[in-house]
Amino acid sequence: MNAVADARFWDRAVRRVSRRIHSGWWLDGWLAALIPTSLLAALVVLVVRWRWESAMRWMPWTLGGLLLVTMAVAWWRMRRQAEPMEATRVRLEDALGLHAALSAAQAGAAPWPEAREPLPMPVVFRPQRPLAMALVGLLLVGAAWWVPVSRYVPPELRTIEKPAALREVEQWIDQVKEEDAVAEESAEEVEKEMQELLQRPATDWYEHAALEAADQLREMTAQDLEQLSQNLAAAEQASSALAQGHGLPNGLKESLAQKLADASRQLQNGGMKPSQDLTNALRQLDPSSLKGMSQQELQKLSDQLKKNSKALQEALKNSPNLKLCDCAGDKPGKGKAYGQGGPTRGPGEVPLSMEEDVTDLGTQRKEKLDGQLDLQRLAAADTVQVTDAAPQVDAAADHSPQAGGALRSAGDGGSSAWQDELVPTEREILKRYFR
């Protein structure tokens, strides 16, 4: 073999050794990334199996791609630390005991050594570490592939509903607005207050203070609506009576006019004002000249009041908790409802009621049971509401000395005994007895 062939032989030999060394560096770099990559791949497999089971058919390709990427990165890193050919040549000549002949020949100071066949490689692979790491990586991915994983169940969307009190108020306001039963500004004011409460984060709606505020708003709105209803009823009764009462004595007319004026004032100043038309009409009223209003004007006012009252009744018909007053024109003397006595009384009988309905006989004394109490389970200490009204005193009663055993007041078959003297608890007992 000539010198040129020897030179080529050793050049190829050096390149072979260099390739092997670079392969070792590449393998080192790849193995360093193999375990983290396997962990990542296992995590991806677990997540995909948990969340997107259908995408698992792409997983082998994905993992293959990931493997190729790590290989490419390892190759790129290996290129940065590539061993120069001179160093590889030294490695080869030292291992083969060539007495630095390759370096000397490369420098031109000595001839190339004769080619050797077969040429032993000065470096050999150590398979234990690569195999162990590959096995660990495979086990990681395999475990992620086969370990049981429960399917992903999307969480239910949680919607926080408004507190019941606000929902109720909202419903009231929507209805009264729809029926045009209250002034727009009054409804907007309540809505504004409601909005202030709802502006807070939904998670805070059910805090104690927020619930207290909502309840307070509901109570106030309910009171305003009830007050509106009562004032409408009172005004309507007064206006209706005035419109129909040509022959009424002046004192009664004045009383009715005063009642209408009071109701009108309360309607205008109340927390919940009636519809805009009615409010305007009430504003035009002159309290001092009510007595002199024509029958048509009074009738028109009565109709407006009645219409507003009906609209209010209609709007809040689904809210039985509200204690709304019906218009008097539909009750005593005109409808099936009981009367209140006097010129406006109706033909109906006044029922004996122990329920929440007021037994309003036009007296100053008003009694009703607390609506919160269960009448079927009343106890002796339960509170029953009694409005503070002056007791009716029979000024004409005989207060002269009586003989022993004589009745001071003959009464009416003893009716006064249970109508005037009994407390509600005693009345309930009597009611149960006669049921």
Next chain:
Amino acid sequence: MEESVGVTISENEAAAAAQKIGQLRAALQQVLFGQETLIDHVVTGLLARGHLLLEGLPGLGKTELVKGLSKTLGLEAKRVQFTPDLLPGDITGNPMLQDTPEGRAFVFQPGPLFANLVLADEINRASPKTQSALLEAMQERRVTVMGQTHPLPNPFFVLATQNPIELEGTYPLPEAQLDRFLFKLEVRSISAETLERIVLNREIGEEPKVTAVLDGDELRALLDQVRRVFMPQPVASFIARLVHATQPGGAAAEGVKYGASPRAALALAAAAKARALAAGRVNAAYEDVRALSPAVLRHRLLLDYRARLEGITPDTVVARLLESVPAQDAPLPDSLRAAKI
């Protein structure tokens, strides 16, 4: 790295030189039985123009080796027995007042240093002053007496001996002087077979018959050829890394108080070239460096007190260095290992 090749020795020249050196070795092996390695190192040291320090027990043939060397090389050899009262002038020479045709004048009378081969026997018994007189001679191959410089013969070699056991009344050689010896060679005890051979072939008082193998010119030619042996850059790098690794701080140099000097690297390179020529090669190799490192480095490493207490010797450190410093410093990947070829 681009190498400057310069004028290098040819293969034929190297082969011829190796043949002559082989003859020299064979002749010396007739003088000293069973010390082939020692003889190889001595020949290598001479070819590298180095001075040698031989350390060994009395009677192992150190003086015989030097005598035999002088005879085989056809060089003028002189022996100086160093004693505590030896003065520098006793070895360098003194000016003597003599009658000359021009009148009385001081004429320099050369001392025993003026020879090609000087045997400084038991050099550590001389005072430091006398030892230091050798410094100029060994380093610059000249002697200066009373302001006059006298060149020493060419070639000039100092072969010094010292006894490692009789240390009482001795003056250990200073590091500066030790550094000027190319090799420190240990003359080891010989085997029973070698002893038997000596008994059969030698008589007390009878000197071995040795014929000259080389004359002065041939030796000088050989010395010139050694200089032309090529030193590949990787081998030079190996020498540099090896010598640098002797500096304290490295893991392999644990126990070393002072490492080898750059002169050690030069000595190692020259010795490696000489050994390569003796082997008939045209370039120095890693094997040459490895083979000669103990002889070159052992007297240049100063160990600390702890290492000496623990019984660590410079040879131990050198062996450790040779294991830790590869022919090239590029590391192998973990996936590969060096094959046993």
